[in-house]
Amino acid sequence: MIRMDWNALDPGEREQALRRPVQLAQATTAAAVSAILDEVQRDGDDAVRACTRRFDGIALESMQVTDEEFAVAGSELTPALRAAIDEAAQRIARFHEAGMTSAYALETAPGVRCERILRAIQRVGLYVPAGSAPLPSTALMLGVPARLAGCAEVVLCTPPRRDGSADPAVLYAARRCGITRVYKAGGAQAIAAMAFGTDSIPRCDKLFGPGNAYVTEAKRQVALADDGAAIDMPAGPSEVLVIADSGANPAFVAADLLSQAEHGPDSQVILLSDDDVLIDAVSAEIDTQLDALPRADVARQALTGSRAIRVGSIAQALDISNRYAPEHLILALRDARSWLPRVQAAGSVFLGDWAPEALGDYCSGTNHVLPTSGAARFIGGLTVASFQVAITVQEVEPRGIAAIGPCAVELASAEGLHAHRQAVVLRLQAVAA
Numbered sequence: 001m002i003r004m005d006w007n008a009l010d011p012g013e014r015e016q017a018l019r020r021p022v023q024l025a026q027a028t029t030a031a032a033v034s035a036i037l038d039e040v041q042r043d044g045d046d047a048v049r050a051c052t053r054r055f056d057g058i059a060l061e062s063m064q065v066t067d068e069e070f071a072v073a074g075s076e077l078t079p080a081l082r083a084a085i086d087e088a089a090q091r092i093a094r095f096h097e098a099g100m101t102s103a104y105a106l107e108t109a110p111g112v113r114c115e116r117i118l119r120a121i122q123r124v125g126l127y128v129p130a131g132s133a134p135l136p137s138t139a140l141m142l143g144v145p146a147r148l149a150g151c152a153e154v155v156l157c158t159p160p161r162r163d164g165s166a167d168p169a170v171l172y173a174a175r176r177c178g179i180t181r182v183y184k185a186g187g188a189q190a191i192a193a194m195a196f197g198t199d200s201i202p203r204c205d206k207l208f209g210p211g212n213a214y215v216t217e218a219k220r221q222v223a224l225a226d227d228g229a230a231i232d233m234p235a236g237p238s239e240v241l242v243i244a245d246s247g248a249n250p251a252f253v254a255a256d257l258l259s260q261a262e263h264g265p266d267s268q269v270i271l272l273s274d275d276d277v278l279i280d281a282v283s284a285e286i287d288t289q290l291d292a293l294p295r296a297d298v299a300r301q302a303l304t305g306s307r308a309i310r311v312g313s314i315a316q317a318l319d320i321s322n323r324y325a326p327e328h329l330i331l332a333l334r335d336a337r338s339w340l341p342r343v344q345a346a347g348s349v350f351l352g353d354w355a356p357e358a359l360g361d362y363c364s365g366t367n368h369v370l371p372t373s374g375a376a377r378f379i380g381g382l383t384v385a386s387f388q389v390a391i392t393v394q395e396v397e398p399r400g401i402a403a404i405g406p407c408a409v410e411l412a413s414a415e416g417l418h419a420h421r422q423a424v425v426l427r428l429q430a431v432a433a
Contacts, residue, residue, distance in 0.1 A: 001257075001271070001283065001303050005310045006320065018324045020373055021266050021305035022213045022237050033188045033217040037225075040192035045200050051189035058164050063200050065166050065182040073171035085136060085173050088363035092144045095365030100148065100384045105393075111400025115393045123153040123202065124387060125194030125229065126179070127209030130159045130186065133263075133295075134167035141367050141382065142208050143177025149387035154179050155194060155204055159186025187211075188218035195222035195229040203229070208382065210235035210369055213266055232386050234375045238263040239270075240357055241326035241346075243317045243339075244282070246275040248332035249353055253278075254285035256330055257306070258299055259358050265301035270324065271308045272317040279308050318342040325376040328357045345377045398431045 004017060022029075039047040045063070053059050074082065105115030126142040129135050139156065146154050156179050158170050166184050174182055183201050185193055190201075191211075197203025207219055207229050216236030222228035240260040244253050257269040273279050286303070290296045311317045318339060321329055325345035333339055336351040343349055347370030348360050361368045369382040405428045412421035 001269070001286070001306045001308045003279070003283075003308045003310075006272075006316070007310075007312050017307055017309065018270075018320075020237070020239065020268055021302075022216075022373065026213075026217075029213050029217050030221070033214055033221060036188040036214075037192045037196075037218065037221055040189055040198070041196050044193075044198035048185050048189045048193050048198060048201070051187065052160065052185060055187055055189075056159055056162075058160050058162060060160060060164055060184060063183045063185050065171060065184065069165065070171055070175055070180070070182075073166075073168035073175070076168040077172055081169060082172065084363070085140065085169070085176060088137065089140050089144060089173070089176050091363055091365040092140055092367070093148065096145050096148055096367070096384050101388075101390075109400060109403045111397035111402075112404055113395040113400075115395075117391050117393060118388050119391060120150040120152065121205050121387055121389060122151065123155065123204045124151050125204030125207045126154065126156040127190060127194075127207065127211055127215060128156060128158040128170055128174075129209075129211050129215070130161075130167050130170060134158075134161075134170055136167070136169035136173040137362050137368065138209060139170050139173035139179075140177065141369050143174060143179050145367070145382060145384040146179075146208075146387050147177050148384045151387055153202070154181065155202055156182045157185045157190035157194060157201070158182065159190075160184035188214045191215060191218035191222060195225070196227065206230040206232070206387075208232040208369065208386070210238075210372075212264060213237055216372070232369065232382060233371045233379050234373050235369050236372045237266040237268070238328075239268045239326055239372055240328040240330060241270045241272065241321050241324060242330040242332055243314065243321060244271065244273045244275075244278055244332040245314060245334060246278055247334050248273075248278055250278060250281035250285045251289075252353055252356070253282045253330075253332055254289055256332075256357055257282070258286060258289055258293065259356070259361075260328065261299040261302035261306065262293060262295040263298075263302070265298055266305075267302040269302065269306045270326070272311050272320060273308075274311050274313055274317065276310060279310060283308065314339065315342070321346065325371075325374045327370045327372045327376065328360070330355070330357055345374075347371050347376045347381050401427045402431050 103117050108114050128138045193201040194204045219231040223231045238260045260267050260269050322344045327347040329346035330350045360366050367382040371379045405424045408424045409421050
């Protein structure tokens with residue numbers, strides 16, 4: 001990690017210190033993704049298969065997971081892993097059920113009834129990464145709220161393994177959520193296929209799920225395309241910001257930083273502390289723990305773009321965090337909850353020494369599909385509402401138009417919209433007659 005003192009940096013250096021690695025290569029990534037999207041739009045399944053050969057090193061005859069593959073998947077897992085997936089699914093469902101929005105109706109004036117009704121998005125596309133590490137937890141994070149929302153059609157894409165199969169844990173988690181349409185396709189080509197549709201993979205109304213820089217850029221581009229699909233949020237390379245005081249456990253802090261660094265070379269981890277001794281201890285712990293990590297090489301690459309920043313106070317650290325708007329924010333502080341009101345922008349917050357970010361990734365119950373790249377300033381993590389649309393309804397009686405019609409007439413007149421005004425005036429005249 002690059003060490004620096006925030007109060008010794010000028011404004012330009014501070015801005016550079018909080019730049020994500022993915023932002024530095026955005027132009028190159030955008031061009032590569034655009035070419036893939038064009039290829040899939042033009043050639044459909046053939047393009048998806050060609051990209052799979054090129055990027056995943058496997059030639060597939062059929063991309064769709066068969067019933068037999070689903071049946072075998074469960075038997076390939078240990079009983080302990082099956083139980084863990086089942087347990088996590090139940091806890092995720094409990095949390096998301098508690099936060100579901102409700103339809104409502106009220107009279108805004110006598111004879112004027114306004115209401116909001118909820119409808120599930122009919123066909124949704126879920127992306128579950130499985131490049132360097134399969135993520136059955138993501139299948140749960142996407143599949144559980146999609147099921148609770150009542151989406152009629154759920155399509156899931158996940159990269160194939162080297163033998164051409166889908167990861168059995170991902171398949172088990174998908175089936176646990178009632179998902180039966182799974183396709184072995186990954187990367188930008190999978191996003192393109194779900195957004196535009198191919199002979200095999202149906203076109204979806206909205207796409208969900210995290211991914212690397214290419215997946216995130218593909219989601220951004222299809223959301224802007226005239227015939228593309230909506231997306232949940234920018235959910236790209238993983239990031240965590242830890243604010244730690246002198247009482248924090250250096251081993252815990254180091255482990256939390258490494259747990260995100262091992263996701264991928266374009267992940268970013270940031271430590272903010274007002275204590276030099278703590279920063280030194282965490283740096284030493286990172287070196288020690290790295291030696292025992294199977295994915296140490298990946299974590300080391302991520303650490304080259306990461307920061308350990310000395311701040312003047314914890315209050316200043318919170319200000320910096322709000323500016324950065326991290327996907328994950330860990331407050332390794334004494335009386336961490338007392339600092340929570342100062343948090344204005346973060347995807348998910350972990351309070352105190354005993355709340356590792358890894359619990360949120362797997363089984364605490366909150367969703368791990370969260371905004372990255374600073375998007376936490378304006379959007380929150382995935383919920384059941386992400387899979388629904390809210391439709392407003394108005395029902396007006398004659399006495400209702402009489403009560404509020406004059407208000408509409410006055411506003412329409414002020415705006416110079418005569419047809420608007422006339423639509424109300426005619427009804428007012430009819431009621432008066």
